[in-house]
Amino acid sequence: MQRSILTRQRLIGIFLVGIVLLCSPALTIFDRATTWHGYPVSFLYLFGVWLLLVVLAALAVEGSDR
Amino acid sequence: MLGPKVIVVCALLYLGLLFAIAYWADRRADRKRSVISSPTVYALSLAVYCTAWTYYGSVGRAAASGIGFLPIYLGPTLIAALWGTLLLKMVRVSKAQRITSIADFIASRYGKSQVLGGIVTVIAVLGVVPYIALQLKAISQSVTIMQSYPLVNDTGVVAAIPILQDTALYVALALAAFTILFGTRHLDASERHEGMVAAIAFESIVKLVAFLSVGVFATFVLHDGFVDVFDKAAAAGVMKTMTVASAGGYGNWFSLTLLAALAVMMLPRQFQVAVVENSDESHLRRAVWMFPLYLLLINIFVIPIALAGQLTFAGTAVDADTFVLTLPIAHGQALLSLLVFIGGLSAATGMVIVETIALSTMVCNDLVMPGLLGRWKRIPPPSDFSQLLLRIRRGAIVVILLLGYLYFRFAGEAYALVSIGLISFAAVAQFAPAMIIGLYWRGGTHAGALAGLLCGFGIWLYTLLLPSFAKSGWLPAGFLEHGPFGIALLRPQELFGLSGLNEITHCLFWSMTFNIGAYLYFSMRRQPNVNEATQATLFVDVLKHERPFGVALWRGKAEVHELSRLAERFLGVERARYAFARFADQREVESVDQLPADAETVHFAETLLAGAIGSASSRVMVASVTAEEALGLDEVLDILDEASQIRAYSRELEQKSQELEAATGELKAANEQLKEIDRVKDDFMSSVTHELRTPLASIRAFSEILQDDPRIELEQRRHFLEIIVSETKRLSRLVNQVLDLAKIESDNADWHTEDVDLGELIREGAESTAQLFAERGARVICEVPAEPCVVTADHDRLMQVLVNLLSNAVKFAPQGGGVVRIILQAHGRNFRVSVIDNGPGIAIPDQRHIFERFRQGSGGTEKPVGTGLGLPISRRIIGHLGGRIWVESRPGKGATFIFELPVNDGA
């Protein structure tokens, strides 16, 4: 019971992190029409954050099993 | 090799395979060996979110506006992090109340209202049928493209084909047949459509693999990786500016993210797979990350494919929406084309099947049933509803798919179809306030939900659907430009003068504002009534209870057989009787007849029925066979409050009682131990007093004799005095040993541990007992190795043990011929000291007790000298030093006392 509450709280934290990174003025910092090593910066940023959120969520729910 | 026939055969084979998977999974489910009770299958089934719109449309959007398509998937990624609470609540409520659709959910939340269920159903059908049309279009378009292989068909025009030759019609009918077969096997939706879920999960894999294949082809085969694609696109001038700002701006970005986040929860098909088909709450945990991961994977190649398509088809009229398929065709990749085609088929069929099942349930339970129930109030209903219900659902499936086909047929290439994905999202997003606020706020009322839904839906209709019709040329475009009756303030896409937003953002803003505003305003106009308050508590507080629960708030008169007959009519005799029998089992009564006609039974029947006909209709039906007395609001609130408190307490209580039980067990054990200690102490006291009384008796007797008779001859007097002295010594020795033992036992003894050489100790011991041996005419033989054998021990205590063993040995050795051997040797990680005598030995049963207090060996005829405490003390000393002591003996062959102590190797 305690553990699942903790997991829920962590997930809510991840949600807030996601909001800040993807749906706040923070987004504009990386929203540039330039490239980085040939990749558009926005493309890298958005997929990078996406992957980060997936990994964090996976750690939050699967990690707490042990 | 890819002729038109091959394409059709492949498509049919694929549908056949789906059919086989579904059939197999259903068979397994019947045998209670579910294939879908896996968190991974659950997460995959959620990917029904990705339809043909994703599969073909994302690339089209990317070609047009760069990264503007991403919010459709970032929104679900974000909201997925909240599933641990939000979706969990929905799942748990639905399980407890046997909710089978989103319409049922909203209707149930606001007092099981038939009106709300109906409204939600109408909105869902109107919003989603065009979306189904989009899938039919995608399928028929992909068939058309494939049939012209190896040429790239860039027309995709279908409207000219007569209806009876239209692939899409047959696709629609085939899907209807498939959906009917696996969507309406049973009535009770709580039994879920396992076959369908298995097929959907399989389709999710197929479409992902297909899309990744074409992505890899476009990125790594046609080009040298991502950077190469970007470079070439930039060189060719087809590279879009990859920024949010250029893809519609931040406002649109945020609103699309929000819209998609709401849609992934509110779309009827998502509710179906995520809530209704959920077989285990714990599956949510994996979905929280696996579903976003799926979305990430299926989107990673969208931009490269779009760019590669634009590079390949530069200067042609090929629609970017078809790049996924036309790209491999243009490069002559027959197998890859076929795989992509099948993948697209997966994406489209998956959506259509689940969406139609969900909608047909809603249409049946929330539109048709209330109407029929109204009719049956006047004329008697048919005796067996269950077949009728199934026919209604099957009919609904066919009608919905035909509606989708007709929409596709008439909208054709019109704007209304192209942008329908987001328009559908905006429609179902109208459910969000009533759903989500209703899960967290008790104050929401039926009136509030109704007003919110109607306002939101009205705004959607006015600002999004009508303009799309106007743009398709079905309505005069003038009212878009100037507003109805020339009122500029009411221009649908610049409502109240709000301009500068795109149409979706504009609609979302106004519809949500009015929806939420009306919901809150009408909810707060009055207190929730009895039904609303009851349901509000069941929904809002659902997570406070570990297991789903339903409070049975009901008072009145009911007949159990009436209820069971009602259930039989809707569910069929067999299934209803089975359910009632199980309920009787649960309530621990012998048969269904003995079920009490109380609130719990009525509640059970109502929930059972809700699975088949929806909560609102179920409530009406149950009310028709029972005589319910109205409960007052205060009464209900009291009961609910009490119930939730009782449940909270009872959980706490259960925990407490478990703790108590554990404590009681411990206490019992402790008590036993104390009793045992007490008994031992008692025995000990009794033994000690006995041992004290005996020498005291001699001392007193001889003292009195000497006192009484002063004329006793000198020799005898001296003898008697000697006895008195020796008995006094015995007494003090006993007292000392008792104190010693007590000290060791209570851990109060002072231990001076040091390195002790056992060989040295044995020599000392033999010396100090030499006198004793000499008196008894016994010999002592020491067999000690030359090198030092060092242990960590208290020298004096260890000496006490050795002397005790030696004196025991000599005591029992035969008078005059006693031989005692002391052997010291290494034994593994221990040193072992053996003291061997050639006395009478110790009887086997006595060997066990010899280390207990006051248990002297009884081998000799002569009373042995000793207190009976030597061995118990020795055992405690050796134990304290980390070793052990025991005896080996065969009666008549002497006894060997052995102790071992761990080697001190300086470590």
Next chain:
Amino acid sequence: MTKTVLIVDDEPNIVLSVAFLMKREGHTVLTASDGQEALETLVATSPDLMILDVMMPRKNGFEVCSEVRVNADPRIARMPILMLTAKGREAEMKKGLSLGADAYITKPFSTHELVAKVNELLARSSTADAQA
């Protein structure tokens, strides 16, 4: 007339002191150091009285007492038994008396009391014999 007293105890010093006391009263003294030996001596000599310890090897005093009371020879069965033991609890005293002991004295004992009790028992038994 001299009486024969059998002293049964595994403590040599107790035997020695009691024997001294009995001899001083003019009784003939027999000794045994455990229960088994006591029964054998008893059958062989049929003494007039037995002073019996309880805690002894081989056979304890309670067992000896109950066996004596069921002996086929009436002289042995009716012989006075004085239990002289370190077991001083009320329950043990009751047990001894109910098993057929005529008197129960706990160690350490008063020599005067022991002698008086022995003489009293001997007198009582000879009266009973005379009446019989």
